[in-house]
Amino acid sequence: MITSPPKHIVASILGIVALCIGAALVxxxxxxxxxxxxxVFFISLIAVVGMGVxxxxxxxxxxxxxxxxxxxxxxxxxxxxPVQMKVATLPKLPEWLAGTETxxxxxxxxxxxxxxxxxxxxxxxxxxxxxxxxxxxxLGLLIIVHGITIGWRDVTRGSxxxxxxxxxxxxxxxxxxxxxxxxxxxxxxxxxxGLRLRAGRENAIAASAVGVHIRRERLIAWVLSAAIxxxxxxxxAHFLGAFSPKKFYFTDTFLLLAMLxxxxxxxxxxxxxxxxxxxxxxxxxxxxxxxxxxxGMEVPAVFGTTQxxxxxxxxxxxxxxxxxLAGLKELEERFLTxxxxxxxxxxxxxxxxxxxxxxxxxxxxxxxxxxxxAVNGVSIEVKPSEIVGLxxxxxxxxTTLLNMLSGVLTPTEGSVQRGDMxxxxxxxxxxxxxxxxxxxxxxxxxxxxxxxxxxxxAALSTLDGKRAIERCEAAIVxxxxxxxxxxxxxxxxxxxxxxxxxxxxxxxxxxxxxLDEPAAGMNREETDExxxxxxxxxxxxxxxxxxxxxDLKLINQLCDRIIVLNEGMLIAQGTPAEIRKNPAVIxxxxxxx
Amino acid sequence: xxxxxxxxxxxxxxxxxxxxxxxxxxxxxxxxxxxATYDSPVIDGVHIAVNEINAAGGIGGTTMIExxxxxxxxxxxxxxxxxxELVDAGVSVLVLPxxxxxxxxxxxxxxxxxxxxxxxxxxxxxxxxxGGDYMFANFPGDNVQATVSAAWAREQGHDSTYIIYSPDxxxxxxxxxxxxxxxxxxxxxxxxxxxxxxxxxxxxxxTRIASLEDQPDVIMTSAYEPDxxxxxxxxxAAGVTSQxxxxxxxxxxxxxxxxxxxxxxxxxxxGHALDGNPLADFNTKFEAATGNKxxxxxxxxxxxxxxxxxxxxxxxxxxxxxxKIRDAIANLEGIxxxxxxxxxxxxxxxxxxxxxxxxxxxxxxxYLGSPSPDAAMIPAPRMQ
Numbered sequence: 001m002i003t004s005p006p007k008h009i010v011a012s013i014l015g016i017v018a019l020c021i022g023a024a025l026v027x028x029x030x031x032x033x034x035x036x037x038x039x040v041f042f043i044s045l046i047a048v049v050g051m052g053v054x055x056x057x058x059x060x061x062x063x064x065x066x067x068x069x070x071x072x073x074x075x076x077x078x079x080x081x082p083v084q085m086k087v088a089t090l091p092k093l094p095e096w097l098a099g100t101e102t103x104x105x106x107x108x109x110x111x112x113x114x115x116x117x118x119x120x121x122x123x124x125x126x127x128x129x130x131x132x133x134x135x136x137x138x139l140g141l142l143i144i145v146h147g148i149t150i151g152w153r154d155v156t157r158g159s160x161x162x163x164x165x166x167x168x169x170x171x172x173x174x175x176x177x178x179x180x181x182x183x184x185x186x187x188x189x190x191x192x193x194g195l196r197l198r199a200g201r202e203n204a205i206a207a208s209a210v211g212v213h214i215r216r217e218r219l220i221a222w223v224l225s226a227a228i229x230x231x232x233x234x235x236x237a238h239f240l241g242a243f244s245p246k247k248f249y250f251t252d253t254f255l256l257l258a259m260l261x262x263x264x265x266x267x268x269x270x271x272x273x274x275x276x277x278x279x280x281x282x283x284x285x286x287x288x289x290x291x292x293x294x295x296g297m298e299v300p301a302v303f304g305t306t307q308x309x310x311x312x313x314x315x316x317x318x319x320x321x322x323x324x325l326a327g328l329k330e331l332e333e334r335f336l337t338x339x340x341x342x343x344x345x346x347x348x349x350x351x352x353x354x355x356x357x358x359x360x361x362x363x364x365x366x367x368x369x370x371x372x373x374a375v376n377g378v379s380i381e382v383k384p385s386e387i388v389g390l391x392x393x394x395x396x397x398x399t400t401l402l403n404m405l406s407g408v409l410t411p412t413e414g415s416v417q418r419g420d421m422x423x424x425x426x427x428x429x430x431x432x433x434x435x436x437x438x439x440x441x442x443x444x445x446x447x448x449x450x451x452x453x454x455x456x457x458a459a460l461s462t463l464d465g466k467r468a469i470e471r472c473e474a475a476i477v478x479x480x481x482x483x484x485x486x487x488x489x490x491x492x493x494x495x496x497x498x499x500x501x502x503x504x505x506x507x508x509x510x511x512x513x514x515l516d517e518p519a520a521g522m523n524r525e526e527t528d529e530x531x532x533x534x535x536x537x538x539x540x541x542x543x544x545x546x547x548x549x550x551d552l553k554l555i556n557q558l559c560d561r562i563i564v565l566n567e568g569m570l571i572a573q574g575t576p577a578e579i580r581k582n583p584a585v586i587x588x589x590x591x592x593x
Numbered sequence: 594x595x596x597x598x599x600x601x602x603x604x605x606x607x608x609x610x611x612x613x614x615x616x617x618x619x620x621x622x623x624x625x626x627x628x629a630t631y632d633s634p635v636i637d638g639v640h641i642a643v644n645e646i647n648a649a650g651g652i653g654g655t656t657m658i659e660x661x662x663x664x665x666x667x668x669x670x671x672x673x674x675x676x677x678e679l680v681d682a683g684v685s686v687l688v689l690p691x692x693x694x695x696x697x698x699x700x701x702x703x704x705x706x707x708x709x710x711x712x713x714x715x716x717x718x719x720x721x722x723x724g725g726d727y728m729f730a731n732f733p734g735d736n737v738q739a740t741v742s743a744a745w746a747r748e749q750g751h752d753s754t755y756i757i758y759s760p761d762x763x764x765x766x767x768x769x770x771x772x773x774x775x776x777x778x779x780x781x782x783x784x785x786x787x788x789x790x791x792x793x794x795x796x797x798x799x800t801r802i803a804s805l806e807d808q809p810d811v812i813m814t815s816a817y818e819p820d821x822x823x824x825x826x827x828x829x830a831a832g833v834t835s836q837x838x839x840x841x842x843x844x845x846x847x848x849x850x851x852x853x854x855x856x857x858x859x860x861x862x863x864g865h866a867l868d869g870n871p872l873a874d875f876n877t878k879f880e881a882a883t884g885n886k887x888x889x890x891x892x893x894x895x896x897x898x899x900x901x902x903x904x905x906x907x908x909x910x911x912x913x914x915x916x917k918i919r920d921a922i923a924n925l926e927g928i929x930x931x932x933x934x935x936x937x938x939x940x941x942x943x944x945x946x947x948x949x950x951x952x953x954x955x956x957x958x959x960y961l962g963s964p965s966p967d968a969a970m971i972p973a974p975r976m977q
Contacts, residue, residue: 033678040670088976150761151789159761159790161693163723167701240669242697247669251626290662303624303664 001465003456004190005339011332012268016182019272024175035171041279042174043235046181048259049271050228053185054221056265057194059201060131063253064138065229067145068115070248072230073237074149074156075111077165080104080238085164092154104168108234112227119226123219130204142253149245156245163242169235177235181228186268186330192460193220198266199446199457206444208428209406210437210508211461258310262317264324266448273326278310285309328448339452341473343482356435356511357542358419359383360405365414367400367568374400376568377414384511384544387534389555389576391548392565393588398548399441401565402514405546406438407431432462437505438514441548443497447490451481451500454489455507462508471507479503479533494521499530506537512544519551527551531558556580564588615657616906616913618643618899619679620688621699622713626667631691631891635713636662638895638931639688641875641882646899652906656913658899665690669698680706685913686902691715693723693763700724709919711901714894716841717763718974721942727919731898733841733933734943735763735815736974738861739770740966741948742813742838743778745859751810751836753781755802757824759816761790766975767815767840773972775813783809788820795824799831809835817842822851829854844890849956858953863890864932865949865960875931890932897930901937901944904928933963943974 002009020042027038051065079102081090086098102110122141129137150159188194200207200214207214237243255278263274291301317325360382367375375397382388382405390398403409405416407428415424423431437458446454455475459468476482479499484492489500498518505513515534519527531554537543549555555562556576564572564579566588572579579585620639622632643658651657661682663675672695679687680702687703687710689696696712697720703710704727711729712720718734746754754775756768772782783805786798802812812835816824821843828837839848839860848855866873875896879887887893905921906913926938933947945968950961 031681033674033681036674036677040674043670153760160763161697163693163697236670240673240694240698241701242694243669244694246627247694251668286664289664301662303662306664306666307625 001192002187002190003192003195003453003460004333005336007336008330008332008338009187009190011336012186012330013183015331016186016268017179020175020179020182024171028171037279037283039169039171039174039239041275042171042178043169043232043239044256044259044279045272045275046178046235047229047232047256048263048275049181049185049268050225050232051256051260052225052265052268052271053188053228054218054225055260056267056270057189057197057201057221058218060134060138060218061257061265062138062225063135063257064141064145065225066248066253066256067142068119068226068229069233069236069252070145070149070245071115071118072111072233073243073248074162074233075114075230076104076107076234077162077237077243078155079107079110080166080168081164082166089157089164090154094155097155104166104173104238108231111234112230115230115233116223116227119223120219123222123226126222127215127219142249146245146249149248159245161242161244165237165241165243167238167241169239174235174239177231181231182268182272184224184228185271188221188224189268189330192465193217195449195453195457196461197221198449199454202446202448203444205408205428206440206446206504207457207461209408209432209440209444210458210504211429211432212457213427213429213461255310258314262313262325264321264326264328266323266328267326267330269329269331270324270326274324277313277325281309281313282306338450338486339456341452341476341482341485343477343480357384359544360416360418360423360436360512362401362405362411363415363417365401365404365411365416367397367404367409368412373568375404375411375565378565378568378570379414380405380563380570382512382544382546385538385542386561387538387545387547387559389547389549389559389562390565391550391552391555391562395567396565396588397568398565399516400568402438402516402546402548406436406514429461432508432510435509435511436514437462437508437510437512439498439501439505439516439518441516441520443494443501445489445497445500445504447488449489450486451476451489451492451503452485454500455504458504459507459509471509475503475507478506478537480529495523495526498522502530510543512546515545515547515549517549518547519549519554527554534558614651614655614911615659616652616686616902617659617661617682617684618686618688618902619676619682619684620660620662621665621672621675621679621690622663622688623667623690623692623695624662624664628667628690628692628695632713634889634891635691635895635898636688637883638875638879638892638897639899640895641879641892642896642899642903644882645878646903652903653911656906656911658902665695667692667695669695672696673698673702675699676702676710680708684708685915685918686711688713688898693717693720696720696728697723700728703727706915707919708915709922711898711922713898714891718943719763719976721940722974722976724942726923726942729901729922729937729942730944731901732894732944733861733863733946733948734971734974735767735840736770736972737943737945737966738840738948739767739813740774740971741950741964742840742859742861743771743774743780744964744967744970745950745961746775746811746813746836746838747778747780749836751780753783753807753809754811754813755783755805755809755835756785757788757798757812757814757816758785759788759790759792759820764840764842765790765815768813769975770972771813771838774970777970783807788816788824790816790820792820793823795820795827796831798824799827799833802828802835803831803833808833811836811838813838815840815842818845818847822847822854825851825858826854841890844951849953849958851953852956855953856955859961860951861948862951863894863946863949865951865958865963867960871929871931893931897932897935900930901925901928901935 027034196212197217259274264270289305362380456472459472562579572582665672676699691714716732758768759765841862844862908921909917936945947963952959
């Protein structure tokens with residue numbers, strides 16, 4: 001399923017096809033040198049967009065993708081190498097491979113499949129790492145694969161030239177494969193998996209809390225991007241006819257990454273822009289560095305101008321456009337309207353995973369961070385159709401308790417259960433699928449995604465994505481943010497961002513929702529409005545709410561029951577009236593009298 | 594505008610006969626990147642030769658040489674693009690990088706355009722074999738170097754050898770050629786060891802050789818920096834006193850600064866400057882033209898390359914037809930270059946050149962001679 005409006009996809013595909021075919025027609029009119037330049041451009045662009053599928057959508061920069069290009073190149077080359085050539089140059093090749101000689105298409109297909117399998121296995125291990133640790137691991141991958149390619153002499157000829165590969169890559173085959181790769185990358189970006197992965201890139205904790213299994217989405221992107229890299233590698237092998245492991249090592253890694261980063265990692269438009277910019281600048285400068293004459297003046301050859309030029313573009317881009325020349329949006333997203341939601345057009349209701357009256361119980365929960373006991377032996381129960389307030393002075397362990405109940409933290413001691421279902425060690429995305437959604441003390445929206453996409457991600461990632469659009473739109477309408485549906489989340493005011501966060505939680509159709517300081521930064525009217533909404537949801541739909549806030553007026557008016565924490569311990573619970581009179585609470589807030 | 598076009602057309606027509614007397618040589622070589630270390634000094638030598646020839650009125654006093662230079666940035670894909678552009682620009686001879694990858698990536702274009710291509714300094718005898726009729730090399734082949742050093746070793750009365758090679762590259766397998774020639778001329782190969790390029794630690798190999806019952810008279814390797822110095826030191830430290838024979842890869846200042854460990858090492862290289870010999874003449878010209886001393890024999894190798902082209906054009910009597918030039922190059926015999934005399938006749942494109950033998954003596958370069966290899970002894974190129 002594609003999550004963006006169909007007109008975006010249609011515009012994008014038309015643009016890609018027109019661009020590639022147009023360029024190919026121009027180049028073939030200009031002659032064979034231009035054809036070669038464009039063929040190399042297409043092959044590079046496939047690689048750049050392949051890197052973008054993983055790095056752009058996941059936010060993890062990879063230095064290791066050239067290894068997949070290498071695997072693809074060697075696999076495809078080995079399959080197409082004429083049998084006599086194999087006998088002469090690779091006498092120790094396994095027999096089944098020595099006798100195999102396939103055509104180009106078969107070889108490319110097999111190379112892509114083989115690379116995908118390798119990438120899947122590597123991805124299982126690499127996926128356990130986050131952020132810069134993952135980036136460094138990809139660097140390790142590049143070095144290891146390079147080492148294996150050099151060491152596996154019987155199959156790869158070591159660091160010597162692997163030659164005799166049929167030169168079958170033509171301008172038009174490169175163009176067609178490039179169109180395919182760009183379309184696949186574009187579709188993936190707005191597929192369910194791509195949207196979830198981008199949400200995870202924007203905010204991993206929040207994405208998990210709305211049911212996104214980030215590692216799974218990352219693995220999908222990793223394998224898909226490796227497949228695209230393999231395609232690029234195979235085409236390169238059949239373009240050059242001779243290559244060695246150094247073709248798929250640091251030099252080309254940095255050239256292709258420069259294209260991706262200059263253009264903008266997160267979009268297909270960015271990949272195209274970056275590859276185009278660097279290729280055009282290179283081609284222009286290259287013509288001058290061999291020496292030329294202007295008005296009778298002879299300018300001598302200065303080799304290296306090209307590299308300096310590329311270096312300057314990277315510097316310029318990083319200073320002026322740190323997110324890349326194309327920015328964070330696809331071209332068509334800038335010109336065409338996105339998803340809109342009409343405020344009250346439909347009979348919209350936020351529904352609740354109906355009649356799951358099972359309460360959530362936290363039993364004897366303790367959380368230690370080193371020597372600090374943040375929460376100490378707290379037992380808590382939250383039921384649907386009830387609004388529970390959780391209060392306490394700063395540092396009393398409220399957020400830590402919420403984090404344990406929602407799976408963000410695993411308690412040091414104690415258990416979390418919903419009925420018979422033990423959720424103590426459940427991952428946040430599993431907790432979300434048991435009807436529990438939450439918001440965060442520091443707003444955690446998917447900043448670069450639209451409001452609609454923020455909420456849609458949650459709807460798609462819970463309840464197996466059933467009725468996702470319906471749930472998404474209902475939640476947006478219910479929280480009164482329909483007019484912002486097309487806007488990026490980070491352009492909204494603070495109060496509206498809070499509302500979007502709640503809408504995103506509601507789109508999961510939870511039976512329990514945890515709100516961590518939802519009224520912070522809202523004015524009185526906004527707070528009253530929020531209270532009304534929450535009361536309606538509880539009374540009409542049977543939603544259970546656990547709310548943390550410092551606004552005691554809000555808590556008193558809203559809550560059926562209040563729980564008070566101090567220094568990690570539960571010191572009181574009861575109705576608002578009882579709590580107001582409780583001496584322990586008064587002492588915790590005001591100190592000894 | 595119309596008038597301008599007419600004038601241009603007339604100009605072009607007038608220029609046409611002049612064009613026939615200009616030989617276009619396309620340089621698709623690495624001026625930047627990892628290969629520039631090899632290509633760049635060769636191209637410096639090419640310039641010296643071209644300027645000298647043009648100053649004298651061109652080849653045979655008629656054919657001027659025009660260089661069209663492209664930097665391929667040490668990349669195979671760029672080499673194929675540059676080669677195509679140069680072919681489109683109408684070059685008669687193409688110069689390709691020192692390394693096999695980029696040369697082979699361009700060879701398809703060269704062959705279909707039927708233009709001769711010369712690699713700046715590739716020494717693998719398989720390159721012209723794979724490259725086909727239009728691919729020529731411009732350096733003593735690995736197999737030729739090995740033949741010269743093996744013949745020298747046998748003349749010195751060395752009967753046994755041990756070889757250390759790396760299968761990582763064509764070049765570092767030169768000891769296999771050495772062993773072949775050594776055995777063919779009646780010597781015994783006691784054993785062999787392999788290493789990887791950049792291995793650094795050679796103590797295991799050194800210990801193995803030191804513990805041999807019969808110590809080899811010579812040990813041959815074509816390892817180069819940084820492997821060669823560590824290998825040599827490990828061997829000497831283990832008590833191995835055999836004569837060490839290396840190849841042109843160690844023709845660098847490091848080899849002469851190794852002190853006692855380096856003493857007596859013999860290696861082959863492309864040439865040696867003696868008072869009044871062509872290489873010394875070239876070095877004088879180089880210094881006059883650039884203001885710097887020539888620090889590597891690759892400068893002279895570049896000069897040789899143009900001397901080969903010059904000789905071929907003299908044979909074609911000034912014709913710049915690429916096919917004629919190719920045929921002429923393939924039949925050249927005994928052309929005097931800066932480093933050596935050069936013969937292509939009877940080869941597959943790997944020239945027969947003299948190889949200079951150098952010995953390290955007291956940290957200085959001692960010239961042992963430039964014996965011409967016995968053609969019958971030169972081993973056939975190995976494809977693997």
